[in-house]
Amino acid sequence: MTATHSSANGPVFTLLDKESGHEFELPLMHASIGPDVIDMRRLYAETGCFTYDPGYTSTGSCQSRLTYIDGEAGILRHRGYPIEELAADSDFMDVCHLLLYGELPTAAEKQAFEDDITHHTMLHEQFYYFFRGFRRDSHPMAIMCAAVGALSAFYHDTTDIHSPEHRRIAAHRLIAKVPTIAAVAYKYSMGQPFVYPRNDLGYAANFLYMMYSNPCEDYVVNPVLARALDRILILHADHEQNASTSTVRLAGSSGANPYACIAAGIASLWGPAHGGANEAVLKMLGEIGNRDRIPEFLDRAKDKDDPFRLMGFGHRVYRNHDPRARILRESCHEVLEELGVKDEPLLDLAMELERIALEDDYFIDKKLFPNVDFYSGIIYRAMGIPVAMFTAMFALGRTAGWVAQWKEMIEDPAMKIGRPRQLYLGEVERHFVPLEERG
Numbered sequence: 001m002t003a004t005h006s007s008a009n010g011p012v013f014t015l016l017d018k019e020s021g022h023e024f025e026l027p028l029m030h031a032s033i034g035p036d037v038i039d040m041r042r043l044y045a046e047t048g049c050f051t052y053d054p055g056y057t058s059t060g061s062c063q064s065r066l067t068y069i070d071g072e073a074g075i076l077r078h079r080g081y082p083i084e085e086l087a088a089d090s091d092f093m094d095v096c097h098l099l100l101y102g103e104l105p106t107a108a109e110k111q112a113f114e115d116d117i118t119h120h121t122m123l124h125e126q127f128y129y130f131f132r133g134f135r136r137d138s139h140p141m142a143i144m145c146a147a148v149g150a151l152s153a154f155y156h157d158t159t160d161i162h163s164p165e166h167r168r169i170a171a172h173r174l175i176a177k178v179p180t181i182a183a184v185a186y187k188y189s190m191g192q193p194f195v196y197p198r199n200d201l202g203y204a205a206n207f208l209y210m211m212y213s214n215p216c217e218d219y220v221v222n223p224v225l226a227r228a229l230d231r232i233l234i235l236h237a238d239h240e241q242n243a244s245t246s247t248v249r250l251a252g253s254s255g256a257n258p259y260a261c262i263a264a265g266i267a268s269l270w271g272p273a274h275g276g277a278n279e280a281v282l283k284m285l286g287e288i289g290n291r292d293r294i295p296e297f298l299d300r301a302k303d304k305d306d307p308f309r310l311m312g313f314g315h316r317v318y319r320n321h322d323p324r325a326r327i328l329r330e331s332c333h334e335v336l337e338e339l340g341v342k343d344e345p346l347l348d349l350a351m352e353l354e355r356i357a358l359e360d361d362y363f364i365d366k367k368l369f370p371n372v373d374f375y376s377g378i379i380y381r382a383m384g385i386p387v388a389m390f391t392a393m394f395a396l397g398r399t400a401g402w403v404a405q406w407k408e409m410i411e412d413p414a415m416k417i418g419r420p421r422q423l424y425l426g427e428v429e430r431h432f433v434p435l436e437e438r439g
């Protein structure tokens with residue numbers, strides 16, 4: 001494949017088949033920032049070949065305007081706004097509006113948006129029966145998959161994905177109801193009564209209220225914890241075409257019910273290689289136990305015969321640092337200080353693990369460093385959130401990105417059902433053998 005050159009229709013890549021000497025021109029599509037893409041849509045028609053890119057390491061699946069990541073520079077921006085500024089100066093409702101509608105809301109728009117989200121936080125009363133079928137020790141992500149998917153049973157006949165108003169309502173309902181569902185999953189696991197949301201609390205405070213209040217006493221949400229949680233939700237809101245977002249897009253490309261599509265995204269996020277890593281980090285830190293055992297676990301992480309990986313380390317896109325991990329590490333200190341936690345052994349262990357790993361040639365060569373999941377669990381734990389709820393917390397923030405990406409896809413006139421091809425390596429052709437003739 002030769003470098004680009006210009007043709008009458010703009011810049012193109014030329015593909016040379018050396019055997020036949022045939023040249024194929026593939027258009028180049030320019031990004032507003034970041035890598036351009038080679039438009040491969042005509043490749044099969046022109047060459048009879050597919051591309052081959054399992055894991056999609058070099059494949060752009062769509063056009064998007066939501067999130068830009070520069071993996072080399074450790075840049076993350078939502079609609080052009082750096083994540084550092086959004087985390088420091090914005091709040092999660094701002095970011096939800098920004099992702100969904102492309103702009104930070106004016107004061108009036110924000111008031112209207114927050115009111116709409118607030119007034120969709122309650123669940124249909126019949127919905128609470130779903131939870132009673134689960135064992136009390138069911139993993140919250142299993143409950144989240146089922147419950148969010150069950151929303152499609154309540155909102156199917158009234159959801160026309162081609163109606164802008166129906167898309168708006170579906171997006172707002174999901175952002176509003178996912179925290180309520182997550183809090184109910186927690187209360188159910190504790191055997192405590194479900195707590196209804198309150199319309200006088202902000203988004204993060206409402207979630208903490210639903211998690212920790214009970215009918216027997218007053219509960220006042222700690223504003224510092226609510227602010228810390230709000231910032232964590234911002235940091236988890238969206239992240240380009242990651243595994244769970246791509247799952248939502250692929251499911252949604254068939255025109256499926258958006259609630260069911262978000263449930264599919266939750267299922268993908270649950271994996272320990274993805275959002276499930278925050279839970280796995282805490283289990284790993286617990287297994288390491290003390291700093292003397294760090295070298296043993298680093299050796300295991302390097303051992304190709306050992307399936308152990310350093311959870312919370314590495315990233316498909318970031319090759320120097322995950323900007324979210326840096327912000328979360330600072331938030332750790334803030335939350336622990338607010339809670340009067342003088343020494344948190346897990347944080348000390350995590351920071352020592354980071355220090356040693358970042359000086360280790362293996363981790364330096366493979367560009368492995370803490371990602372968003374490395375520190376988040378330590379904050380959740382300090383806030384009293386059980387480890388099993390950690391990935392559900394990730395889903396709380398990421399629901400904003402999932403619904404925004406789904407909405408962007410449905411509104412894209414070029415949207416087509418996603419249907420990848422394959423490299424077939426199976427039997428070429430065989431003919432049926434009756435049972436009595438088989439060996």
Ligand code: SDX
Pocket residue numbers: 055238239241242243272273274275277301302308309310311312313314315316317366368371372373
């Ligand atoms: C998230 O995509 C996103 O944007 C995701 C996310 C989001 O916001 O949506 O950022 C959220 O999922 C963060 C990642 C959380 N996962 C973990 O912390 C689990 C541990 N990390 C790894 O499983 C891994 O780093 C991934 C899954 C994150 C990335 O995997 P890749 O891009 O497929 O990289 P790879 O597995 O090919 O690894 C490259 C090399 C391999 O060695 P070689 O085969 O080249 O010899 O690095 C090694 C890997 O063995 N490696 C690790 C490692 N991660 C990669 N070795 C030890 N410990 C690790 N954590």
